[in-house]
Amino acid sequence: MTHSTSPKRGVLDVWLVSLMFLLLGAGIVLYGRRDWLPPLASRHGAGIDDMLRYLLFTTGSLLFVAFTALSWLVWAGGRRHVVTQRVAAARTEVVVSLLLGMLMAAVAEGGVLAIGMPVWKEYFEAAAPPDAVQIDVTAQQFFWNVRYPGADGVFGRVRNELVDEASNPVGLDSADARGADDIYLVNQFIVPVDRPVHIRLHSKDMIHSFFLPHLRVKQDVIPGMTPEITFVPTKEGTYELACAELCGLGHYRMQGIFKVVAQRDYERALREEASK
Amino acid sequence: MSHSDSFIRKYIFSTDHKIIGIQYILTGLAMALVGGTLAGLIRLQLGWPGLQWPLLGKLMPVGMPSGVMTPEFYMALVTMHGTIMVFFFMSFVLVSGFGNYVVPLQIGARDMAFPLLNMLSYWIGLLGAIVILLSFFVQGGAAAAGWTAYPPLSAVASAMPGSALGQTLWLLAMALFIASFTMSGLNIVATVLSLRAPGMSMMRMPLTVWSYFISAIMGLLAFPPLTAAAIMLLFDRHFDTSFFLPSGLIVAGKLLPNHGGSPLLWQHLFWFLGHPEVYVLILPALGIALDMLPVFSRKPVFGYRLSVYCLMIVAVLSMIVWGHHMFVSGMSPFSGEYFSISTMLITVPMTIIGVNMLGSLWGARITLATPMLFALGIIALFGVGGFGGLFLGNATADMQLHDTYFVVGHFHLMIGGVTLLGTFAGIYYWFPKMFGRQMSEALGKAHFWLTFLPFFTVFFMQHFVGLQGAPRRYYAFTTYEYLNRTHGQNVVISLVAFLLMAGQLVFALNFIWSLVAGRASERNPWHATTLEWETSSPPPHGNFVEIPTVHRWAYEYSVAGEALDYTPQTVPARQVAVTA
Numbered sequence: 001m002t003h004s005t006s007p008k009r010g011v012l013d014v015w016l017v018s019l020m021f022l023l024l025g026a027g028i029v030l031y032g033r034r035d036w037l038p039p040l041a042s043r044h045g046a047g048i049d050d051m052l053r054y055l056l057f058t059t060g061s062l063l064f065v066a067f068t069a070l071s072w073l074v075w076a077g078g079r080r081h082v083v084t085q086r087v088a089a090a091r092t093e094v095v096v097s098l099l100l101g102m103l104m105a106a107v108a109e110g111g112v113l114a115i116g117m118p119v120w121k122e123y124f125e126a127a128a129p130p131d132a133v134q135i136d137v138t139a140q141q142f143f144w145n146v147r148y149p150g151a152d153g154v155f156g157r158v159r160n161e162l163v164d165e166a167s168n169p170v171g172l173d174s175a176d177a178r179g180a181d182d183i184y185l186v187n188q189f190i191v192p193v194d195r196p197v198h199i200r201l202h203s204k205d206m207i208h209s210f211f212l213p214h215l216r217v218k219q220d221v222i223p224g225m226t227p228e229i230t231f232v233p234t235k236e237g238t239y240e241l242a243c244a245e246l247c248g249l250g251h252y253r254m255q256g257i258f259k260v261v262a263q264r265d266y267e268r269a270l271r272e273e274a275s276k
Numbered sequence: 277m278s279h280s281d282s283f284i285r286k287y288i289f290s291t292d293h294k295i296i297g298i299q300y301i302l303t304g305l306a307m308a309l310v311g312g313t314l315a316g317l318i319r320l321q322l323g324w325p326g327l328q329w330p331l332l333g334k335l336m337p338v339g340m341p342s343g344v345m346t347p348e349f350y351m352a353l354v355t356m357h358g359t360i361m362v363f364f365f366m367s368f369v370l371v372s373g374f375g376n377y378v379v380p381l382q383i384g385a386r387d388m389a390f391p392l393l394n395m396l397s398y399w400i401g402l403l404g405a406i407v408i409l410l411s412f413f414v415q416g417g418a419a420a421a422g423w424t425a426y427p428p429l430s431a432v433a434s435a436m437p438g439s440a441l442g443q444t445l446w447l448l449a450m451a452l453f454i455a456s457f458t459m460s461g462l463n464i465v466a467t468v469l470s471l472r473a474p475g476m477s478m479m480r481m482p483l484t485v486w487s488y489f490i491s492a493i494m495g496l497l498a499f500p501p502l503t504a505a506a507i508m509l510l511f512d513r514h515f516d517t518s519f520f521l522p523s524g525l526i527v528a529g530k531l532l533p534n535h536g537g538s539p540l541l542w543q544h545l546f547w548f549l550g551h552p553e554v555y556v557l558i559l560p561a562l563g564i565a566l567d568m569l570p571v572f573s574r575k576p577v578f579g580y581r582l583s584v585y586c587l588m589i590v591a592v593l594s595m596i597v598w599g600h601h602m603f604v605s606g607m608s609p610f611s612g613e614y615f616s617i618s619t620m621l622i623t624v625p626m627t628i629i630g631v632n633m634l635g636s637l638w639g640a641r642i643t644l645a646t647p648m649l650f651a652l653g654i655i656a657l658f659g660v661g662g663f664g665g666l667f668l669g670n671a672t673a674d675m676q677l678h679d680t681y682f683v684v685g686h687f688h689l690m691i692g693g694v695t696l697l698g699t700f701a702g703i704y705y706w707f708p709k710m711f712g713r714q715m716s717e718a719l720g721k722a723h724f725w726l727t728f729l730p731f732f733t734v735f736f737m738q739h740f741v742g743l744q745g746a747p748r749r750y751y752a753f754t755t756y757e758y759l760n761r762t763h764g765q766n767v768v769i770s771l772v773a774f775l776l777m778a779g780q781l782v783f784a785l786n787f788i789w790s791l792v793a794g795r796a797s798e799r800n801p802w803h804a805t806t807l808e809w810e811t812s813s814p815p816p817h818g819n820f821v822e823i824p825t826v827h828r829w830a831y832e833y834s835v836a837g838e839a840l841d842y843t844p845q846t847v848p849a850r851q852v853a854v855t856a
Binding site for chain 2: 017063066073081086096097101108117123124211214225253255
């Protein structure tokens with residue numbers, strides 16, 4: 001019989017480590033199954049939530065199984081005096097590894113292809129419908145310049161050379177008549193419920209990121225690029241807009257207020273703003 | 277092999293890979309002390325935002341005037357914590373430190389292939405560490421644009437206080453680090469390829485050596501683009517070029533003269549390095565775990581060949597998935613699809629490595645010595661961290677999770693935790709080799725409990741702070757109503773984090789006490805099979821009195837019919853049967 005003398009083997013250690021892994025597996029599931037996401041308020045967001053719930057469920061289950069197995073292996077191995085399974089047959093090693101590898105690939109790639117990609121495609125590839133609410137946003141340290149096109153439905157031209165932080169923060173060109181009725185707000189958005197919202201994003205200085213946690217919208221705004229996003233708010237309410245890309249020392253307080261209201265209230269609010 | 281070397285030649289400007297390895301390890305541990313202190317300050321702010329700490333205010337009158345932390349100081353803390361931990365702690369201790377110390381010994385070489393280059397690599401690395409530390413004391417303070425240093429924030433000096441001289445020094449330190457790391461990686465590759473002892477074929481190398489070999493190759497391939505990018509960024513900062521600065525930037529009311537650059541380019545170059553870099557760090561930790569498990573299970577590693585192939589596949593895949601850090605950056609959504617699918621492929625080799633770790637415990641006779649406890653901890657963190665990767669590598673899920681605390685939790689488990697536990701496993705395991713003394717097992721076990729559980733708790737909870745939509749790099753979560761409920765969680769995380777830090781005092785005590793007064797170690801205290809245990813502890817300059825000849829693989833445990841349950845690699849086949 002083969003025999004080893006050192007180092008010492010403690011019974012208590014085996015108990016503790018085995019129990020710890022068992023409890024961790026259960027703890028992961030119990031902690032993770034609570035509803036952590038901010039309440040949903042957009043149409044495509046339902047798909048993102050499905051994606052997240054699928055992953056939470058699959059990884060939670062697999063971790064529970066894996067931790068239980070680890071706990072058992074430590075428990076059994078810690079009490080065993082002789083090795084009982086020295087080397088598995090090469091075939092067994094390959095089969096076990098590949099089977100589990102493939103299972104994981106199916107979970108991971110399956111999630112991406114079956115649940116993730118349709119949402120991703122719909123979100124990025126759907127052209128903004130003609131009745132979409134148009135908003136033009138210029139981010140800067142540390143606030144959001146918000147512009148609506150006004151009654152004519154067309155945004156006025158802007159030029160960087162005309163920017164004056166006090167009087168003309170987005171550099172609106174007064175020579176362009178189309179800009180005369182543009183509505184300008186700071187950190188305030190108001191949109192109607194159940195209608196597509198089309199937002200064109202710019203940044204003046206740093207990279208910012210337009211993050212609406214409840215609407216499952218996040219889009220970086222890199223200076224020099226003008227990403228456009230379209231989404232449909234589905235629940236009335238007042239939501240918070242956060243900046244999700246480090247943009248300087250005021251990053252943590254670059255907050256916007258995003259109001260989703262009934263169509264009637266939306267029209268009235270814009271009329272009031274226009275008359276100011 | 278002169279024995280009359282002066283103290284300075286022998287211990288300071290040494291070309292001996294063992295001394296250099298220990299120099300790296302000690303320097304890295306000292307840097308970890310700095311990085312850990314920064315983490316403590318970060319947790320202080322996040323747990324109790326805006327609270328006044330008069331004593332700290334006296335110690336740091338600029339960063340915490342009247343004891344309240346400023347946002348710019350917080351950003352510098354976050355940036356420097358990440359930079360120091362990734363490049364000057366983990367890369368130093370785990371990759372360069374153990375890589376230097378262990379690889380030549382385990383392949384039966386007398387030293388690294390290029391000893392002088394090796395010494396140069398350490399001293400340049402140390403210079404980088406000094407520059408990064410000094411950057412705290414310049415006008416405007418240390419760099420504050422995050423460890424990713426995205427321009428324009430990192431390119432325009434007026435963007436924030438840390439973007440002044442601090443950012444320049446950050447880039448210089450980075451360039452020094454990369455130069456040092458490249459030399460060290462080159463050395464490991466050359467050593468493994470050309471200095472293996474007779475009989476040590478590639479497929480007889482321990483997985484530790486394989487992991488260092490592969491990680492060094494990855495480092496060599498991935499670092500050059502960042503070197504180029506760092507130099508380009510220095511030019512943008514100081515010589516009015518526009519590599520990363522587009523037309524029309526208006527910072528603090530002033531229109532900048534730059535034209536035609538692209539901030540997105542930096543992200544591509546950074547992550548082309550950045551993603552392989554996390555594998556450069558994590559592979560050695562996995563290699564160490566895969567080798568530790570057999571020693572304390574008294575049976576061969578499960579699936580040796582498959583593990584080697586999987587390490588290679590991971591290395592290849594890691595070079596083509598960098599874009600999963602940029603799903604919401606505004607790059608083409610088609611790229612997003614590609615990067616999602618390619619990223620998910622990594623689950624196959626990584627799962628197999630995980631399975632092989634569990635398989636190594638199957639039917640085993642387990643001894644829970646301290647290095648083994650840390651190796652088991654690696655399996656746990658690797659599992660949870662790896663599954664977190666399924667969320668972030670998935671473009672659709674990432675739209676919600678990108679740049680939230682989910683990311684912070686994930687990468688801390690992986691390149692923070694797996695590597696940290698790998699580092700500790702390595703220190704406890706090779707300490708007798710390095711210093712001829714054993715570390716205290718009782719203190720080592722206490723250290724394990726005070727490290728693993730708090731670490732797991734802190735970063736597991738951060739995943740869920742992220743699911744609630746909390747963005748990372750926020751000075752405080754007080755502005756937003758929807759984040760109110762994260763406040764209690766942040767207090768818990770901070771308290772547990774302080775416990776984690778306190779637990780490291782046990783390690784420091786054990787390390788220093790064992791160095792001075794540890795029990796003298798026998799030559800092969802763990803009854804292991806690999807070559808480093810075939811020579812005295814610590815080994816002489818030149819490592820082996822006579823270069824050993826290798827007759828078998830590194831996992832010859834519990835061979836049937838043998839009196840001893842381990843057979844060193846040097847035992848000829850005619851004495852004990854070769855089983856693989």
